[in-house]
Every structure is written in C-alpha cells, then in structure tokens.
Amino acid sequence: MSRPVRTALSAAVFALVLGACQRGDDTPAADTTPAPEQPAASTVDADAPSAASSNPYCSGEAGTAPSGELVAQRIRGADGDGANGLYEGPVWNGQALYFSDFRFSDGFPSRIRRLGADGTVETAIEDSGSNGLALGSDGALVAATHDRKELSRYDLADGSRIRIVGEFEGQPFNSPNDLVIGTDGTIWFTDPDFQRSAAPGGQPKTRVYRVGTDGQVSVVDDSIANPNGIALSPDGRTLYVAGGGDQGVLRAYPLDEAGQAGAGRDLASTAVPDGMAIDCLGNIYLTEHNNRRVRVLSPEGDALATITVDANITNAAFGGPQRRTLYLTGAGAVWSIDLEVAGLPY
Template sequence: MAVLAVLLGVAGAGSGRLQSSEVAVAATGLRFTEGPAVHPDGYLVFSDIPADTIYALRDAGPEVFRRPSGQANGLVFDGGGRLLACEHANRRVSRTEPDGTVTPLATHYQGKRLNSPNDLVVRSDGAVYFTDPPYGVRPEDRELPFAGVYRVGTDGAITLLADDFVKPNGLAFSPDETVLYVADTDRGWLRAFDVRADGTLADGRVFARTEPSGGLRPDGLKVDVRGNVYVAGADGIVVFDSEGRPLETIALPERPANLVFGGPEGRTLYITARSEVYSVIVRFAGALGAARRAD
C-alpha cells in the first residue's frame, strides 16, 4: 500500500456548489476499505475488512492501528478519544482503550447474539447508536429475526430503536441531534427519525428514495454543519439538502463505502472506496462528532 498525492480528473475543483477541490488519492493498494474515522489528534483511521486490520493514516503512510480487528467495519471515536468499532466477524460492538485493551460494548440483545454490527455514531450525551444488518451471517446462524437499529446508553443498557429495516447501514445525526438518518440499503431508502429527549426514535419516514437496483443503494453517510446529508452510493458521494432534495454528486473512480469529515477546518472529506482512500475538500465543515466536541 502507499500514500499518493495524485489528483484525479473525475471532477474539477469548483465544479459544483459543494465540491471545492479535485479528488485526490490518500492511500492505495488496499483490499476493501471501510469505516473512516478521525482521531482527536487529527489523523485518519480506517478499516480494511478482508485484511482484518484497522489502519492509521499518518504522513508516512498507513500503519497498523489494530490487528486483528474482528473484520471491523464502521468506526468512530468517542468523547474520550477511544475507538469504537463494529466487528463484523465477532458480531459485536467494541471499544479499544488507549492501552490497546478491547472491551465489548454490545454483543447480545435479550440474550440473543447480534447479527453483524455495521456502522455506528456517538451522540453528545455519550450514547452509541449502531445498525445491525445480517451481512455475512448464514441464515442458520442468525439468532435475531430482524435487522435493528440500537442505542447503547452510558450505563451499558442496550435498547432496540427500530426493527423494520431490511439491511440498516450507515447512520448520522443532524447538526442539532434532533434527527437520526439511517440508510436502508436494499430498499434504496434514506430514512429519518426524530430523536426524543430520552434518546429513543419517533416518526420514522423516508427522507430520500432511490431505485434499489442500479440506483443509489445508500451505504455510509455523514452530515455537514448546514444539515446537508452526504451519502456513499453507486456513482460517488451523493449530497441531499435537509429536505431530501439532491444537490450534487462527487464522482469517484471506485464505488465508495463510507466517508468522514476531517482536516484542519473539518472540510476535508475522506472517502473509503474499495482498494483506495480518497480525499476532497468541500465547502462546509462536517457536523461535530463526539471526539471533536471533546476538544
């Protein structure tokens, strides 16, 4: 693998209202990248699922952050700077302490093993929200008859928030954390839920609808400070405004899986896409995550 300072001619700088630079390759020579997250110190970490490795991307290039990773998928840092991971192979959500100790956060719901936790986000109150589709789990190995969205409270209690998804995937909060957006990949839907005062969800609705076959097939997603929703899809990063209207597509050479805002001003979009990691500068910064709020 390598770090490249290569600009790609897939979209010109300033070609849209939001994209402000060319797309650049940040790392290459990987197998299947996912789960980008920005450490409080500013560097990027990401998963390479088949390599069973979480990498940290520093100036000298990718270096091993954690191996084995449990074939980690989604990653996020909490307010204490600890890495939370959705471990596909271990069917759990974990927390990696600063000394490298790995602590399980969620493994079962009502005595039954989780399916395959996929992505997660931390709210400012410290609660962890995650999706649990059945990717990679044989039907005979499933213990839960549904694919859910869950909340793990600061007391460790696991609450099922929604169970009517086909395959819930990426998720992100609105800037004020009153709305949770969740990708329902196989249906081609982006769904939105109001977040109650107690952290549970209400008023689920379809925020944006696409054709599930050959269409967007939404995967990872993030939100900027203006409330625009950035979604990894078949053609690149598709951006919707807060009303669900499409604004722009940031084209990429490979199909993206996930994304995160980072950089000195929070306007660098890091995108995991198959064998490479890309970066592009956009007009608005990302909404603050838990790790950045703690700075």
C-alpha cells in the same frame, strides 16, 4: 500485537464512551502527536441551523455547502486491493484518519489502519474485526465489529479491547456495521447480515438499535432490509439511517428530549446506500456503493451536489485541520476533497 480482552459491560465503559462528542477539541489524550491548531472561526451562513452550535464540532464553524458535480481525488499512498476487500468506517481523531480494512475471505478478517497527514498508511490495531468506527473519549475508537458481533472500545495506546454490548434478548447480533454516538453517550448502530457468517448466532431480523447510557439495548426500526449507514444531525435532534439495497431509502427519525426515536420518514430513495457524513449545516453526504458517488442532500432531502469517485464507495467523514476535507473510503481506496464547509468527524 497481543491485547487484553475484557467483556463486562459496566458504568465505567460508558463513562469512557460518553465523552466521545463532549470533548469537541479533537485532541485525544492517548495520542502523543502534537495537536493541530484549533480551527479559526468562520462566518456561518445565514441559512445554517442555529441548533448546530450545540454540537462541539460545529461551534463557530459552518461555511457554504457544495453544489453541482464534483470529483474526489485518490490518496495514492492508501491504495490497496479493492478486488478482495473494502476500506470502511473512517473517523478523524484530530491528527489522522482511522479506518477499517477488511477482507472478503472466511471470517472477514479486519484491521484498523491509520492514514497520516503525510499520506502514508500504517496498521493501528491488528485483528480488530471492525467495520464502522466512531470517536470515543480519550482518543479511543468505538467500533461496530463482526468478528464477535458486538460494539467494542479500542484503546489506541495499548490495543486493548472492551466489549460494550454484544447481544439482544439473549442472542448475538448479526454483524454490527455502522454506529454514531450522541453528545450524551447514547450509541445508535445498524445490524445488517452482511458479515453474519463471521461468528455463530444472530438475530431473526436486521435492525437499527439504540444503546442507552445505562447499557440497555432497544430496537429503533426493524423494517429496513440490511440497514447500513447511520448518522446524527449536528443538533442531535434527528437520526438518519440508510439501507434497503437496490431499492434503498434514506430515513430520518426525530429524537425527543429523552433521546428516544419517533416514527421515521423517508427523505430520499437511493440505490445500494452505504455510509454517510453530516456537515455543520446539517446536510447529508450519502454514499451509494455501486454508483460510486456521494449524493449531498439537504436536511429536507433536496439534492445539492454529487461527488464522484473511481471505485465502489463505502463511507465518509470530515477531517483535516478545520474539518473541511471530506474523506471517502471504498474498494481499496481513500479519496479526499476539500470543501467550503466544516463537518462531523465520523
């Protein structure tokens, strides 16, 4: 599929992006698939953070956190070649799960795939160069892309691509990996060097960045080696970042009223952390790539549960009609497990 490419950062681009979490209805205008029924309200645990109700994806919903040892099941229709590539960056848009499918060959070629409700997979965007994905307004996908070392917006209706931001202090990023969008349109993303060789140039350090709604890029943290997964708490008051490889860490940063991050504090040690998801109780679902598992942690870092899979794992997102299905991506595989708690779609 050929697609028009635009590279200008403008107020119009951010107007498209900042609606990402403000819609809250999971029904993108660009998708003509009939919208699923809206989830019925369920009883919220007494221990649930009251501020979570400020997130449109968690309004009136929560449930009970998982506990103990759990096992996710493969979705067989999504099986691929895990020896030569990875599935990454899952996001639920209300009707389907979208994820990046990239190869280990030169340039790390990537495409965005769509897993339908019937368990079948099709290609949504060819040559996307993408890794992490997030949900933009009107059903668009916002992607961390390594092919052009930028954040891009993809329109699922026509495949068009718009650059959101592509450099810091006059130099390209290394290989944007994962991202999350706040309810005000602020974008937070990680920039390790895993796919730095995909295009020329890069940064002298691996960092966590903030992109304000004015398009200004600032550094959140440059002390984590190869920061990877990134997420926000349901109330938008805490930013979580995981990285560091074998001697990895999950770090939490308080966000002030102006959306600026304070000093981070380490919540947990972890080995080769990758992406993560957040449920409506504020619990963290942290994937550990080589350990082939998800560690479910409370907002304070306490261990709640473990979810295992049968191959290396990369990332997680909540989906399904009530967003109570946890989807996991990894080495040529997508897994799912139904839980008793709702969560955020990326």
